[in-house]
Amino acid sequence: MSIKKVIPRLPSGFKELLPSHQVIFEKFKRQISSTYESLGYIPLETSNLELTEVLLAKGGGETEKQVYSFTKGKNNLTLRYDLTVPLARYVSQNYSQLTFPFKRYQIQKVWRAEKAQKGRSREFYQCDVDILGNTSVVADADSVFAVYSALKSLNIPKFTISINNRKLVKEILSFLEVGEQSTEILRIIDKLSKIGKSSAIEQLNTLVKDREKSLKILDTFTLKGDFMKIESIIKECSLEGSEGATELQSLYNLLISMGIDPDYLEIDLSVVRGLDYYTSSVFETFIDIAVNYGSIASGGRYDDLVNYYSNQRLPGVGMSIGLTRLFEVLLELGTLPEVSAVSTRVLVCALSEEFNSLSAEILTKLRKENINSQVYLGKNLSLNKQLDYANKSKIPYVVILGEDEIKSGLVTIKNMESGEQKTINLEETISLLQS
């Protein structure tokens, strides 16, 4: 009976990895979670589906257009579009059972029905750290340090974490007497890297109607570097000791004290982050040789996360690695390590079905010695088929069990890379595989 075939495919904007990449992606996830854990963040997972009225309590804007929502039974449900709103909901819901400050990490997928384009997936991983219930700049440093440590542990190309402080930005704009227009100015500064300097000048000029002032704004907000580099601006604007300047300086110094390589950190006054809920510190991260791919990790401090759910006030700070995006950048750059999808060290090849139970016993002995091993599971037990499987699976050794080997009580072990092979007993095989 022939069955009507359906073309196997995914919805547009959705992607999956082949095994050789999936295995690296898994390593990345594990590396990030173990780093976060070592720094005292506790794991959290939230439901992928939320009640729409709860998830979109804040409502409005771009978000609502981009979510996947639908009705099932009596409920309208939505797939989460970030990990921050579900965190707010979770914390409000379980408030009395949590310990504050609440430090959690969360590595899960989110969904956004964005216009399908290169580098944008509609389903992607975020790896968030947040600290809720605190106002100390030490927490800001803690979250940045967590992301820095996680990224360093992945051995990716050199990256730079840019930090800034929105209070300081506003203080500077007030000093320049353009405080009233700060929202519009911030919007122009935010897209500076996309639109370029000359276009930014034009837009600023249209806004403040003063070419010199526009130039001054641009000069100021394109300053980058260590704290020394922006100290002159702070003095020039008489902002020594201002809230924003103090916070930014403390954050910078704390991060250095915590051991961040200064080469990986800079203050960038143009980083303001589009999202309006950040209130002081803001962070963005770029791979130096791939700045045009966009930020791979970002975040900031927010005044209150839970005000739609609770009368508690919960200021906090957080940062998130866009792991799917990062992975795609590394793929494009060709800097992913070549690894074997299988962690098997040796394939045990029985050349006939009658040796099945013998090969099972050998397998058991190898595994007892913590040598990752498997038997060939195909139907055709020819040696060529089995060597081909080992080759394609990048398994470094095979152990062969044929008539001759069974008679002599020995096994033949073959190094798949060098082609070298010898016939020895099992103890010798084990010590060879352990070396």
Next chain:
Amino acid sequence: MSIKKVIPRLPSGFKELLPSHQVIFEKFKRQISSTYESLGYIPLETSNLELTEVLLAKGGGETEKQVYSFTKGKNNLTLRYDLTVPLARYVSQNYSQLTFPFKRYQIQKVWRAEKAQKGRSREFYQCDVDILGNTSVVADADSVFAVYSALKSLNIPKFTISINNRKLVKEILSFLEVGEQSTEILRIIDKLSKIGKSSAIEQLNTLVKDREKSLKILDTFTLKGDFMKIESIIKECSLEGSEGATELQSLYNLLISMGIDPDYLEIDLSVVRGLDYYTSSVFETFIDIAVNYGSIASGGRYDDLVNYYSNQRLPGVGMSIGLTRLFEVLLELGTLPEVSAVSTRVLVCALSEEFNSLSAEILTKLRKENINSQVYLGKNLSLNKQLDYANKSKIPYVVILGEDEIKSGLVTIKNMESGEQKTINLEETISLLQS
């Protein structure tokens, strides 16, 4: 400005874990994946959303009623309800780029809009292993051994994996001359544990209209034990050397050769598994002291997984741990280990903000020695607040930095369990924490 509050809650049938449980759940997931990997299974993740026409290519039945489907733009999308159909789709889609036999594991959530009831979540984790592109009983043994090893690694209460073979069941029914009614009989046998023996007898009698035969069927299919235990039935039915008997015997013997503790394995002729796509081996797993909670891991061999997507024929075998279900059972049994949600060994308590950079440096030194440590991030830096946080978070040690300590260049370290504390230098602190 007061904001209208929305009650923070989840849709009915959805659950989340508190941190102290989440941390165990994460450990379980990691333990299972590392066991699967050590046995040569490669990791796979598929998209959570699928095109409905692709996912439901097979169509019909209960499945369609239980899925979460919706329209977005031009597409009708569905959240996956198991990991097997997406595997079939993935393998057909990427056929030429995979190595066969294809051994993969997959630990992801699935969604089913089942009637909300105790022990049934609408969102739950499955942890699958499958081997595609083979017909050897060695593969059946491989998948059962993978699940056995994974469950053993979790240190859960004693469980039993029940194996059976549908071919043998059919052979026995043919011998008893009720082969024509095998589907109905299998349905009765399948629910035996739910309906009880006497009700089963009634139903069988209604079907075969022969009380003695009904008793014989029931006697046969309630046999359980090692292969010896069912050998007499096989002889009685003249099924020595039949396909089903041979496969079941090989599977049992192979599993013992691979090192499965015989106490954890039994042949149970009543295990037939409801789903109709299994063709020979079938597996189910129960925790001995919680049989009524249902199977925590099951699977079997199927003839062809991809026939809706491809002309390739891909017979395979697989088994899946229902991790969410298992976790709920362990919670109910009260056998989950008590662990700290935080993996932090020491909390560094600065008693004043001016010691922030000093505490950052101490933190860095502790972390360099691989001692998981964090600083207290709350606003109120009173010692009591900080000790309370350490206590609630089950952090075993605190290091205190106050005026006295700074002056003397020493730190005070306190054992949170014994209450013992001493003032020593940092080197001594490090060796104390490492011991």
